[in-house]
Amino acid sequence: MALCVALCALMLALTLAGCAPDPDDAGLAGQPPEPVATINSVDGPVWLGAPPTAVTIDNETLDEISRAVVPLRARGCGPVSNGTAFAVASGLLIGAAHVIAGASAVEIDVVAGESATAVSFPVEVVGFSEARDLALLRTAAPVPPLGVDRGRLGAITAVLGYPAGASLEVSPARIEHYVYASGLWGDGTRRRVYVLAADVRAGQSGGPLVDQQGSVVGVAFAAVPGLADIGFALNRDELMGFLVSSGVEARIDYLGRTVVRAKPEELREVPNGRCALR
Numbered sequence: 001m002a003l004c005v006a007l008c009a010l011m012l013a014l015t016l017a018g019c020a021p022d023p024d025d026a027g028l029a030g031q032p033p034e035p036v037a038t039i040n041s042v043d044g045p046v047w048l049g050a051p052p053t054a055v056t057i058d059n060e061t062l063d064e065i066s067r068a069v070v071p072l073r074a075r076g077c078g079p080v081s082n083g084t085a086f087a088v089a090s091g092l093l094i095g096a097a098h099v100i101a102g103a104s105a106v107e108i109d110v111v112a113g114e115s116a117t118a119v120s121f122p123v124e125v126v127g128f129s130e131a132r133d134l135a136l137l138r139t140a141a142p143v144p145p146l147g148v149d150r151g152r153l154g155a156i157t158a159v160l161g162y163p164a165g166a167s168l169e170v171s172p173a174r175i176e177h178y179v180y181a182s183g184l185w186g187d188g189t190r191r192r193v194y195v196l197a198a199d200v201r202a203g204q205s206g207g208p209l210v211d212q213q214g215s216v217v218g219v220a221f222a223a224v225p226g227l228a229d230i231g232f233a234l235n236r237d238e239l240m241g242f243l244v245s246s247g248v249e250a251r252i253d254y255l256g257r258t259v260v261r262a263k264p265e266e267l268r269e270v271p272n273g274r275c276a277l278r
Helices: 004-011 059-068 236-245
Strands: 013-016 037-041 044-048 069-075 081-089 092-095 105-112 117-122 124-129 134-138 156-161 169-182 190-198 208-210 216-223 230-235 249-252 258-261
Touching (some): 081 258, 124 236, 156 216, 190 216, 190 236, 230 236
Antiparallel strands (some): 013 169, 037 044, 069 081, 069 105, 081 092, 092 134, 105 117, 124 134, 169 190, 208 216, 249 258
16 A cells, blocks of 8 residues: 655655745745644654645635545555546546555546446556656546646645545645655655645645645645655646656746646556565
C-alpha cells in the first residue's frame, strides 16, 4: 500500500525559495499567530499553523471537481497501492509516481450513468518522473479536465483524494510556505513545493490541491511522519514542467492563464519505475 508519507524523508531538507516566477507564491507567509509546529530548514525554522477547519467551494464547482478526481489503483508489487488521479486534458490524468512505481496493472474507477455505478478503466503510463514524483496516465474514461492556476501564499485551498482508496474526501488546507525541497539521501532530488497546513493522508497522493474557484494549484504527494497536519504539494511550475517533458503542450499565456493541449493517442507508453520507489 503506497502511503502519502512514503517520500517524506526526501522533504525534510528544505531551502526557502528566494524568488519564484509568480510574485505571489515566493518565500514565506510569515509566522502564524499561533504556530503549532515547525520544520527546521537550512535557512531557519518553517512555521506552520493549524489547518483551516473548512474551505468555501460552491456546490456546483465542487461537483465539477469531483467528477475530475478519481481513485487510482496499482497492482503487481505486493499489496494493492492506492492513490488519487485527476484529469488535466481529455484522456490524460496526473497521478503520483510512487503510487504506480513498478506496477504491472494500473486502473481507475469512474462513476458513470444515472445509477452512479463505479466502472473500472485500465490506464497506460505515458509519462513518469521519479524526481518530480509525477505520472501521466492515458485513459479512455470520460473524466473532465480541471483548469490549472498559480497558488498564493496564505490561500485557503483543499486537497481532494481517496484516503485508503475509500470515498472522496475534501481536506481543507492553507498554503503556508513555498520552498525548494532537497533529498536527505544525496539523490539530487530538488522540487519546488508548497508546505501545507493540512491533513494529507495515505491514498491522497497525486490528488489535486485546488483553490476556491476550483482550479488546480498543486499536486499533493507527501506528509511528515510523526507530525500531524503538515503536507506537501508540488507547485504549478513542477506540474507544467512535467507535462512539457512528457510531450504535452503546456504553457502560461500573456495573461497568466495556463494552457494545456494534448493528443493522448500520439504519446508513447514509458516505463513506470521500480517497486522500490514505493
